[in-house]
Amino acid sequence: MARLASAKTHSFDVFQKLRQALQEELTAVDQIILNQLKNRVALIPELAQHIISAGGKRLRPILTLASSRLCGYQGQHHLSLAACVEFIHTATLLHDDVVDNSQLRRGTSTANTLWGNQASVLVGDFLFSKAFQLMVESGNLEILHILSTAAATIAQGEVLQLMNIHDLSLNQTVYLEVIEAKTAALFAAACEIGGVLANKSKAETTALRNYGINLGILFQLVDDALDYLPSHSEHLGKVTGDDFREGKMTLPVIYALQQADQPERLFWKRTMADSQQEENDLNSAIAILKRHDAIAKTLKLAQNYCDRALGSLELFPNSPWRTIFSELAFYCISRANSPKN
Amino acid sequence: MARLASAKTHSFDVFQKLRQALQEELTAVDQIILNQLKNRVALIPELAQHIISAGGKRLRPILTLASSRLCGYQGQHHLSLAACVEFIHTATLLHDDVVDNSQLRRGTSTANTLWGNQASVLVGDFLFSKAFQLMVESGNLEILHILSTAAATIAQGEVLQLMNIHDLSLNQTVYLEVIEAKTAALFAAACEIGGVLANKSKAETTALRNYGINLGILFQLVDDALDYLPSHSEHLGKVTGDDFREGKMTLPVIYALQQADQPERLFWKRTMADSQQEENDLNSAIAILKRHDAIAKTLKLAQNYCDRALGSLELFPNSPWRTIFSELAFYCISRANSPKN
Numbered sequence: 001m002a003r004l005a006s007a008k009t010h011s012f013d014v015f016q017k018l019r020q021a022l023q024e025e026l027t028a029v030d031q032i033i034l035n036q037l038k039n040r041v042a043l044i045p046e047l048a049q050h051i052i053s054a055g056g057k058r059l060r061p062i063l064t065l066a067s068s069r070l071c072g073y074q075g076q077h078h079l080s081l082a083a084c085v086e087f088i089h090t091a092t093l094l095h096d097d098v099v100d101n102s103q104l105r106r107g108t109s110t111a112n113t114l115w116g117n118q119a120s121v122l123v124g125d126f127l128f129s130k131a132f133q134l135m136v137e138s139g140n141l142e143i144l145h146i147l148s149t150a151a152a153t154i155a156q157g158e159v160l161q162l163m164n165i166h167d168l169s170l171n172q173t174v175y176l177e178v179i180e181a182k183t184a185a186l187f188a189a190a191c192e193i194g195g196v197l198a199n200k201s202k203a204e205t206t207a208l209r210n211y212g213i214n215l216g217i218l219f220q221l222v223d224d225a226l227d228y229l230p231s232h233s234e235h236l237g238k239v240t241g242d243d244f245r246e247g248k249m250t251l252p253v254i255y256a257l258q259q260a261d262q263p264e265r266l267f268w269k270r271t272m273a274d275s276q277q278e279e280n281d282l283n284s285a286i287a288i289l290k291r292h293d294a295i296a297k298t299l300k301l302a303q304n305y306c307d308r309a310l311g312s313l314e315l316f317p318n319s320p321w322r323t324i325f326s327e328l329a330f331y332c333i334s335r336a337n338s339p340k341n
Numbered sequence: 342m343a344r345l346a347s348a349k350t351h352s353f354d355v356f357q358k359l360r361q362a363l364q365e366e367l368t369a370v371d372q373i374i375l376n377q378l379k380n381r382v383a384l385i386p387e388l389a390q391h392i393i394s395a396g397g398k399r400l401r402p403i404l405t406l407a408s409s410r411l412c413g414y415q416g417q418h419h420l421s422l423a424a425c426v427e428f429i430h431t432a433t434l435l436h437d438d439v440v441d442n443s444q445l446r447r448g449t450s451t452a453n454t455l456w457g458n459q460a461s462v463l464v465g466d467f468l469f470s471k472a473f474q475l476m477v478e479s480g481n482l483e484i485l486h487i488l489s490t491a492a493a494t495i496a497q498g499e500v501l502q503l504m505n506i507h508d509l510s511l512n513q514t515v516y517l518e519v520i521e522a523k524t525a526a527l528f529a530a531a532c533e534i535g536g537v538l539a540n541k542s543k544a545e546t547t548a549l550r551n552y553g554i555n556l557g558i559l560f561q562l563v564d565d566a567l568d569y570l571p572s573h574s575e576h577l578g579k580v581t582g583d584d585f586r587e588g589k590m591t592l593p594v595i596y597a598l599q600q601a602d603q604p605e606r607l608f609w610k611r612t613m614a615d616s617q618q619e620e621n622d623l624n625s626a627i628a629i630l631k632r633h634d635a636i637a638k639t640l641k642l643a644q645n646y647c648d649r650a651l652g653s654l655e656l657f658p659n660s661p662w663r664t665i666f667s668e669l670a671f672y673c674i675s676r677a678n679s680p681k682n
Binding site: 043095144145149 | 432436458471490495497
């Protein structure tokens with residue numbers, strides 16, 4: 001964990017630097033997003049802008065922009081494809097919040113709370129179809145294949161997650177399958193398309209894809225750890241304990257269950273499987289996770305995926321952009337320690 | 342209306358004949374659908390097959406198959422594109438039933454009733470992304486443009502409809518805009534792609550598109566009339582009066598409102614705008630619609646769109662497939678009179 005500790009001190013600055021380096025392109029991407037949302041049906045721009053401007057980090061479009069730069073792409077298609085990636089992500093968020101019945105996202109009321117589930121479902125569909133229109137405009141069939149496959153994989157991962165809710169027998173293998181599908185598939189596609197745009201070799205686009213998969217998995221592992229770190233609630237703007245309240249089985253709980261004694265097993269059954277939760281249960285859950293080092297072990301696995309992400313970059317010659325990709329992986333790990341995750 | 346009356350006697354047989362003429366291709370389309378739904382996440386094939394096999398007429402994929410035949414297409418891409426069109430339609434149905442909180446569709450419990458709204462939202466997303474994967478496989482950018490635009494138009498139409506619910510001031514123009522987007526856009530795309538596959542001229546693909554738009558509008562007009570025809574409930578398998586109960590403003594009510602006296606206006610306000618409905622209100626609504634000939638006027642407008650659909654076909658030389666397209670339009674009109682709509 002020494003590596004993790006050293007990373008956390010500077011990696012948030014790295015992310016800010018990265019945003020600055022891509023500032024012009026990010027502004028262009030935002031402009032494409034705004035143009036695509038112009039619509040005579042007023043609810044569409046209202047609701048979509050609420051979620052898109054709610055302080056998202058634009059991490060996924062940044063991956064597309066940065067991988068295009070890493071690969072020396074000279075055209076303009078990366079801009080609309082970055083917007084497309086953000087639309088797929090946003091559509092997923094809208095539908096996720098309906099499925100999870102979430103009240104808050106990044107400290108702001110969710111769209112389903114403000115406009116209702118019906119509007120969130122339908123505007124999500126609209127964003128999803130806009131994403132497809134944008135990728136069709138790129139005119140590149142390989143990219144269309146990558147992104148449409150990613151979209152199907154995300155949906156499949158979300159259904160698998162729904163099936164496993166409240167299921168105490170969920171193991172680490174299926175959990176990793178879920179997060180690879182629901183989160184890492186889009187990270188992977190976002191990275192890969194930069195290489196495809198630049199006509200890079202199969203080895204290079206595969207390396208970018210692997211970087212994205214590993215980055216996505218470590219990102220979700222950290223996210224699932226953060227849900228049980230109460231001190232992060234006000235910064236995250238997310239109500240800590242969402243996963244616990246929803247009975248969503250994540251790796252910290254899977255680890256804790258592996259070492260649970262009989263009273264703990266009954267605790268998880270009552271709270272997670274049977275959804276019978278009392279006022280102090282979240283604190284008890286956090287105490288049990290601590291007793292079994294479940295958060296630290298989750299973050300250790302995240303560090304493993306960080307190492308794999310860095311390994312995927314070795315194919316590329318040293319360059320400022322390769323360094324940025326390395327530092328981005330450290331940044332994603334450091335969210336567990338940074339006050340501004 | 343004489344034309345309508347003469348049409349109804351034979352047009353259902355025409356639809357059966359059409360299904361028989363395309364039987365081999367329809368079986369191939371069903372096989373593609375089944376293959377695409379094979380998935381280790383069991384809920385996906387379970388839920389999707391429930392809605393796909395629930396007795397749908399496969400009208401939209403039939404349009405793609407028939408327009409490919411009309412245009413003399415010799416390849417195989419029409420099969421997976423027909424499956425793609427059915428997936429877009431099915432995804433929309435799944436999300437519609439969530440938005441409308443529907444209990445029954447074609448006499449069968451809706452997926453949201455059996456598996457919950459969460460599963461319906463996510464499996465709908467899965468079908469939608471599978472549709473995009475199938476269209477990408479066709480490798481034809483013009484077809485990708487047509488279908489992705491149709492998907493965005495459908496979503497926009499659904500949002501517009503949601504915004505106008507309970508709104509007594511909705512006029513015929515906006516109503517027609519809604520049904521053109523939510524229903525006719527997919528009919529139009531389904532027809533047009535047959536011509537594009539066969540490399541037909543712009544004039545011909547536009548004619549097919551116009552046929553589809555007009556067919557789709559007349560189809561939805563008849564659907565909206567049927568919702569106030571109680572005798573059709575058991576055949577349709579749809580609970581008559583769904584639109585009324587949901588406060589969904591359709592053309593029969595728009596017509597009735599144009600001629601409403603003060604008590605009727607108050608009736609529509611209480612039942613449709615304020616959603617305060619009592620036991621006998623649906624019967625009262627039907628009686629008011631009858632008093633103002635609102636159903637007959639709706640069906641008369643449908644006949645208008647039927648004539649336009651037939652006009653769009655004139656560009657094509659006389660052939661058995663052109664005849665089938667004409668008779669299909671009569672079939673859609675005749676649903677208002679047939680016991681097997």
